[in-house]
Amino acid sequence: SYELTQPPSVSVSPGQTASVTCSGDKLGDKYVSWYQQKPGQSPILVISQNKKRPSGIPERFSGSNSGNTATLTISGTQAMDEADYYCQAWDSLVVFGGGTKLTVL
Amino acid sequence: EVQLVESGGGLVQSGGSLRLSCAASGFTFRSYWMSWVRQAPGKGLEWVANIKHDGSEKNYVDSVKGRFTISRDNAKNSVYLQMNSLRAGDTAVYYCASEGLGSSFEYWGQGTLVTVSS
Numbered sequence: 713s714y715e716l717t718q719p720p721s722v723s724v725s726p727g728q729t730a731s732v733t734c735s736g737d738k739l740g741d742k743y744v745s746w747y748q749q750k751p752g753q754s755p756i757l758v759i760s761q762n763k764k765r766p767s768g769i770p771e772r773f774s775g776s777n778s779g780n781t782a783t784l785t786i787s788g789t790q791a792m793d794e795a796d797y798y799c800q801a802w803d804s805l806v807v808f809g810g811g812t813k814l815t816v817l
Numbered sequence: 818e819v820q821l822v823e824s825g826g827g828l829v830q831s832g833g834s835l836r837l838s839c840a841a842s843g844f845t846f847r848s849y850w851m852s853w854v855r856q857a858p859g860k861g862l863e864w865v866a867n868i869k870h871d872g873s874e875k876n877y878v879d880s881v882k883g884r885f886t887i888s889r890d891n892a893k894n895s896v897y898l899q900m901n902s903l904r905a906g907d908t909a910v911y912y913c914a915s916e917g918l919g920s921s922f923e924y925w926g927q928g929t930l931v932t933v934s935s
Contacts, residue, residue: 743921754926754927760923806852806864809861811862
């Protein structure tokens with residue numbers, strides 16, 4: 713079965729750029745979505761189809777996908793961006809990455 | 818306003834059954850694939866099952882095949898998850914979600930907690 717691998721944790725200072733990676737075999741050939749989840753809340757879609765921002769998602773969130781790695785980039789990271797982030801793709805079935813805890817400190 | 822409201826969760830003994838429901842509003846339900854996604858306590862997201870617009874195609878993660886059944890009623894704007902032969906490992910918050918372009922999950926419900934006691 714297809715697997716997506718994310719780092720368990722990423723740390724960033726306020727105002728700096730955070731990058732969360734997601735790796736999988738030939739992932740660049742697939743559409744990748746990214747979700748933000750804060751404690752006790754449902755996930756929120758922040759990037760779809762590799763790089764599209766849904767309505768209401770701040771411009772500081774961007775995505776890319778090439779080769780075997782997709783990346784979620786948060787520019788000018790704010791304290792409110794501290795959350796768990798999950799990548800997701802489709803390979804005959806839906807697959808989620810294991811999640812990355814983003815800490816803003 | 819888009820809303821997905823899950824119900825039917827609760828405490829059940831191992832080997833028991835539960836039926837989850839998800840009521841949708843605010844979007845053209847019959848045009849969307851719908852999924853169930855679960856999250857065990859302190860763990861990540863796991864996709865469970867999905868169903869095509871008209872119910873003609875259904876897919877499941879291997880761990881629930883033969884035990885869970887997804888269905889929908891477009892007249893009632895609802896999707897369901899019948900869960901049989903429940904195990905402790907099925908303990909999780911279960912979310913329903915609508916699938917948009919690129920198989921992304923645009924809308925999520927608030928989740929319903931299923932606890933399976935051994």
